[in-house]
Each structure stands twice: as C-alpha cells, then as structure tokens.
Amino acid sequence: MSLHSANEHQDGFSTLVDHHLHKDMLRFTTAGSVDDGKSTLIGRLLHDSKSVYEDQLASVSKSRVNRSSGPIDFSLLTDGLRAEREQGITIDVAYRYFETPRRKFIIADTPGHEQYTRNMATGASTADLAVILIDATRGVLAQTRRHAYISSLLGIRNIVAAINKMDLLEYREDVFRRLYDDFLALAGQLNLSNVVGIPISALEGGNLVNPTGRMPWYHGPTLLEHLETVPVRAEVHQEAMRFPVQYVVRPDADFRGFAGRVASGTIRPGDAVMALPSQQMTRVRSIVTYDEAAAEAFSPMSVTLTLEDEIDLSRGDMLVTPENPPTVASRIDAMVVWFDAEPLAVGRTYLIKHSVRTSRAKAGAIEYRVNMNTLEQEPARELKMNDIAAVQFEIAKPLFFDPYERNRTTGSFILIDPLTNATVGAAIIRAALPAESSHETDWKTPVSAGEKHLRHGHEPALVLVESRPLLAQYLDRALFAQGFEVALVSGEDVPAGRLADLLPLSQSAGLVLIYSTGAISAEQKRALRLDAVRTFDLTALNLPEDDQGAVSTAVAALQSLRIAEGPADAGEVN
Amino acid sequence: MAYAMQGALQQAVAAELQNPAGFAAPKRLNHLKTLEAESIYILREAVAEFARPVMLYSIGKDSSVMLRLAQKAFFPGKIPFPLLHVDTSYKFPEMIEFRDSYTREIGAELIVHKNQEALDQGANPFALGTQKCCGLLKTKSLLDALNEGGYDAAFGGARRDEEKSRAKERIYSFRDPLGQWDPKNQRPELWNIFNSRLNKGESIRVFPLSNWTELDIWLYIQTENIPIVPLYFAREREVVVRGASIVPIYSQNDLLPGEKSQRISCRMRSLGCMPCTGAIRSEADTLPKIIRELLGFKRSERENRVIDHDEEGSMELKKREGYF
DSSP states (O other): OOGGGSOOOTTOHHHHHHHHHTOEEEEEEEEOOTTSOHHHHHHHHHHHTTOSOHHHHHHHHTOSOOOSSSSSOGGGGTOOSHHHHHHTSOOSOEEEEEEOSSEEEEEEEOOOSGGGHHHHHHHHHTOSEEEEEEETTTOSOHHHHHHHHHHHHTTOOEEEEEEEOGGGGTTOHHHHHHHHHHHHHHHHHTTOOSEEEEEOBTTTTBTTTBOOTTOTTOOSOOHHHHHHHSOOOOOSTTSOOEEEEEEEEOSSTTOOEEEEEOOBSEEOTTOEEEEETTOOEEEEEEEEOSSOOOSOEETTOEEEEEESSOOOOOTTOEEEOTTSOOEEEEEEEEEEEEOOSSOEETTOEEEEEETTEEEEEEEEEEEEEEOTTTOOEEOOSEEOTTOEEEEEEEEEEEEEEOOTTTOTTTTEEEEEOTTTOOEEEEEEEEEEOOOOTHHHHOTTSOOOHHHHHHHHTBOOEEEEEESOHHHHHHHHHHHHHTTOOEEEEETTTSOGGGHHHHHHHHHHHTOEEEEEESOOOHHHHHHTTGGGSOEEEGGGGTOOSSHHHHHHHHHHHHGGGBOOOSGGGGGGOO | OHHHHHHHHHHHHHHHHHSOTTSOOOOOOOHHHHHHHHHHHHHHHHHHHOSSEEEEOOSSHHHHHHHHHHHHHHTTSOOSSOEEEEOOSOBOHHHHHHHHHHHHHHTOOEEEEOOHHHHHTTOOHHHHOHHHHHIIIIIIHHHHHHHHHTOSEEEOOOOTTSOTTGGGOOSEEEEOTTOOOOGGGOOOOOTTOOOOOOOTTOEEEEOTTTTOOHHHHHHHHHHHTOOOOGGGSOEEEEEEEETTEEEEOSSGGGSOTTOOOEEEEEEOSSOOBGGGBOBEEOOOOSHHHHHHHHHHOOSOGGGGBGGGGSSTTHHHHHHHHTOO
C-alpha cells in the first residue's frame, strides 16, 4: 500500500478518508502477443509502485519456477493458476488492484494467445485505456492488429503502445521510432485517437514507474506517469436518460418501486418519463434509497424509483426521457465477436441479453467478416471462434437501444446458446435495419416459396424416422433450437398412405417435416414417392444407437439445407 | 463518520459553486459509492434471475459489508433470500454471538449448517491436517447445504484482491453439478451483462464484492457505521504464542502440553477457524486506527490464514473442489 505516502497530516484522518474517496479510478487493460512480457510488466508496476506485500513477494521468490533472467520472476505475481505458472502463459483475465497517491487502478490482465481472444474482449469491455505491448524484437504482429481492432471496436479512447524489450536492442531510438510509426499507421486505419508510444523494458523496469538513464533520447512520461495523468473517460450524465428496470420492489400493497441502475442521464423527482415498450407517460415521484430520499440520480447510481401513476412496468422494461427516446427496432445490425468453438450459423436462433432483458434473436445475414491480417472486409458463411463480423439480427421482441459509441449499456448485448447456455458471443449495436420492405411495398405480390425459404434460412425437407418416436421428438427440439422451422407428425395421426397429401403443404410453407412412424418396408417406401421432395431417411443414415449421438448426426446432415444469404456467397450455394 | 462525510459534502458544494452557469455540473460518484452501486446492481440482477438464491454468511468484515449492501439493494423491502452460515464448530465464540444477535436485529433469515457426521467422527485440523479438515468441514459441508436447500445461486463475499486465483474469477462463477470450478472454461463476462442460464444441478457463485479492496471494505465500514465482530478491534487478550502465530486462548484446555498463555494487545485482521487463524500484535482499537494500521501493512491479510499456504496454488485446488 502506498497511500501512506500521501501528504496527509498525522491527525488528518478525515482528510485521509476524503482523499481516498475522491481519487480518480482508471480501469485499463493490457494486451499483447504471447511472450511480449505483459505479466512481467504488471508484476513490475505492482512491485515498483509498492503494491505488493512482502509475503506475496516471498512466495514468488521461493517458487520452483523462474523464467526470468533476474532473481525475481515478476510474472508469477499475476499468473495465478497452476497451469499458467507451469506453462508460463496467461490463460484467463486477472483483475489487479493498486493505487498511487494520485489514482486508483483496476488492471484487466488479458492473455495473448489467439484462443483467448474472448478474454481480451472481456477485459476491454470495461476499460478506459488499453496498454498494447509490442515486442521490439518482433514488431507489429497479427495479434497486435487484433488487439488494436478490439480496443477500437469496444470504444477504448486511450491507447498506449508500449514498445517492450528495448533492453534487447540496445535501447535504440530508431527501433522505437520505426515500431511506433508502424503502430500509428495501424491506429490511423482504425480511427484510434489519443495514442501514446512509450519505450520500455519490463524486465529491467525501465520507463514503467521510474525513468531509465538508458534512453536519454526519450523525453515523454513513464508508463505510470501517463496512467496517473491521462484524462479519465467522461461520464454520461449529459446524455439522454436511460433507466433499465431491474427489479420491482414491492414489500407491501402501499409501495411499488422500480429498482435499477441509471445507464445514462440524470433523473430528478417530477421529471416526465416514458416507459418502454408500453410508451406510457408518467412522472417520477421519488428516488428511494436506504440512506435517504435522493434529490437526483445519475449514472452509475443504483436507486429505486417510485412513479406518479400505476403503469405497466416490469423487469426488462426501460424508463427513458420522452424528448430523446432510444431507437426501437426488431431488426438490427451489430458487430459480433464470436467466442464459441461451435460456429455462429446464419438462420440459427440465439438468446441475447441486452442490458437486463433477455430475448430470442435469429442471426440473419453476415454482412462481412474482418480479416485480422489486412483489416479488410471479406464474405463469410459462418463465424468461427475469434472471428469479428458485421451480422444482422432479427429479434423476437423489439429492442430499445442507442448506438454503442453513445451508450455502452444500451448499445451492447451478449449472445447465449439456448442449448448449452454458454456465452457464445458479444455484440455492439451499430444501427436499426429497415423492417422487411416486401411487406410494405409489394403488398399485391404473392409470396413465393423461395421467399419463405429465404426467411427461414433453409430449404424444406422431409425427415423419415422409423420406430424411434423419442428420437423424432429430440430431433424436433434440436432443430427448433437451431432456428429451423419444424413440424413433427406421427404416423398414428397421419398414416403413411396419407403422407403424400401433407407434403405439398409443408413444402410450400418451407417446413422441415419430421415424420415419425413404425417400421415400413422398402416397397411401402417406394409407394410414398419420396423422390418428389428432399428426403432424409434416417434408417439409411446408419445412425448411432444412442439418441444423443443419433440427434447430432442427423442435425449435422440437415445443415446442408441451410441457405447462405448475401450476394457475396451466391457462388458457393450448392 | 460524520466528519468524513462532511468533508465530502463540502467538496461537492464547492464543485457546484465553481461550475459556470449554463453547464451541467460534472457530477461524479465517489469511489465507494461507485463500488456500492455496482454491488447493488449485481445483487438485484441475481435475485431477479435465479430461482433460489442464498447468501453465504461468514460473519467476517466482508460479509458484514455484503449484508449491508443487500439491505440497501432491496430497501424498503426485506432481504429476499436466507443467509447460510457453514459452521465448522471451530469458530470463535464472539463470532457466533455476533452472528445470532446481528441477524436477529436486522430480521434476516439465518440457516446454520454443520457437517455433523464428520464432527461426530472427531474431525479436527490437528488430527487430519488443515487441508482435509477444510475439505470436510467447509467444502463438503457447504456443498451439502447448497444441495439440500436446492439453491441455484450463492452470494459470496470474496474479493479479487485477496488471492491470486481469486483474481481470475468472474463475478458470476459457474459451477458444475458437483460444485466445481473450471478456471479454464469460464464464461466470458463483458460489460455488466451476466449470463445466469443454468441446466439442472448447475449453479452460480455470485461475488458482489469482486472489485473491492481490503482498504475499501474498511473505509466503507467506517463511513457507513457497519457493526463488525469485536475481534477485529485490538485489546489485551489471553493468547499463546505458537511459532509465528498468536492464538487466542479461551480455556486452559486450549493449551498444548508445555505451553503457557500470556496477555498481549492484539486483534484479528481476518476471521477464520480458531485453530487456523492467528491474531496480529496491534493497538488499533478504533476504525481510524485500524485503517491507519492497514495503510502501513507490509504483509497481506491472508498471511495469518494457514489454509492458503499449505502449498502453492492451494486456494485454486480448494476452489476447483467447490470451496468458495
């Protein structure tokens, strides 16, 4: 702890408390490729700013592992997991807390391996500043570009390009200049402003906390000096008021309060507010807190509001300023960072959690994917882990949102796989898309089967399941969860002989029809004339015995029904 | 407390006056209020989305803060979940006394759970070693209590600044049906959006104090006037000095053969089980003195906790098995 070095008087306890309470807080993230020296840098920052306790330092000193050339491996101060210490890499985001007499800091230390890009995004989502490490012996790499891109995408306004390992290149100015220029060119491409370049040696501590005599040509601040003085992100009080309702507090019949955290703007008793989605108008009666009734509430306060009128309002709804409401739309365009090993599939339905509201959303067309090496846009049919892309979504309930650059809370959402419950992606909202135009303009035009297929995102088909009614039911669920339009029909309700009557209907509606029946002979099958429609005869597929295996095999086979959207992919459609 | 807040108020008024007319004041929540707002948001979010939440109440200073935050989050309503204390039966008598009187005073529902089977078989840290003892009386007892109650979410007062493996933990920490933590497979947690979706048997440990530091906890206790167990305050106590540890003595039976007790002015920096938690020499008998003492500390708060030091990475191992 270094607070005691603050210039407080011996008897000035209230001064001390005040000083602590009113310190600025800077949240920053560190990013760089493997072995760029991130953990060493943070270990050094903590150590040289006297934020490491003696027993913690002692446990590092006596560790069996030491990959540094000095007496203490500073990276061990932060690499908290066994696998990390053993492999010498950082796996997960670690949050570190330290303070100097001038500021408090939260560091999100994030890993460099490409497979942990999701953790880099996690760390960046709450950061005001990013320190991007560049290994002076290796220069700007694909990972550097990825990290710079994610920083830009997630709206981090301040970037430090920390050119590390200067000790290995004789602290040469020309090396620093060249790499800093390379990074500035990248920053220019990404519209990153407020970029500062600092030559450092994490290993020797040069220019981290204290200046080094080895680089007399450098006159800028040390890393810590910069972190202590860079302006902190402006708060969003002046923005339009947004209050997502988190919880309804109703201890008795007389009190009905709406608990939540102010996302932006300021709320005062008497203010006119509009409830979304109902669009009902009312006024704020009071701002209730445990301590006292408050005269105003602003971001990021957590309060409870009471309203003048009994209106329809519950969790997931939002109170907003009527003069400047958010955009309400059910079709949107968002930039997605994909986290999951299972790719994002066009046409699949996911859950999205936007602020405190969860709804279903169907992934529409992928407009483009960003190539991390060239930063150019390229076509894509699916998103693999760590891909970043512009994707259209159709949401079951209209979303109330602001563009991300105006409001991080109302402009972002996460994507959840409805089957595994995993958080599979994160998205920032760019804009609303127009409602599908065909409804308004072409009202006299008959709806073609092709249009229906396009909207479903897949072609229709018949799936024949013999003697395994449970499998049919599981398959119905699995396909439905993946965004297929499915109908399950039992042979008990519709005998095999009558199936032919049903098929034109399911075909024109664009459905995947699962027909579950007892065993039927090859001759009976021929009589059904199934060659007229696209048929998946599961008996012919040699499915595994266990239902789970059988479902995944069948679902995999049915992926060929999907229609790739967008002209860029037209050539690839089978 | 009053004088500290008065200073803050004066500053706020001064800032208001300096602000030129026509511009909205650049308002900023102070640091503790910012942490408080985040914690309240987390508590409400979990209560809104989980079917059966419970709060792990350890009686320590962090639990005291978490409890106050819960009171604030649901005011004027009551705390909408029970408190669960996993009692190893080796807790200090002052802790149990405080637990019973304070929870009664604020009208919270308290559930106390013990691994009676292990206790009947004589589980204690001297016979079993601290690792096995913790495994039986804390981890197993906790998992049993969570299972029996059918809780799908449990609030814990852990902070990320406490220990290296805790620094890696999410605010919503996913646990499999056996209560285990898989540090390599945690759900990404972006912005303040929490994924609370679970399959049957799975659960989430929720840590509303993740971003608080030890200093924040003490300053909050000071500014909010939060009651804490008297063991945190220094006074002369009957103790025995055992190696590097100072162990409070409640009866002559607590002494090992050949030991003699003595009176030393001391206090607890963190609270655990009697055999495994040492006191520190201290004269700090008020909150301001404790805070000043804290600012001068050169050693971490868990240093006096035997369980963290059994071997390198021991906290991570315990957490993987289901420990908080």
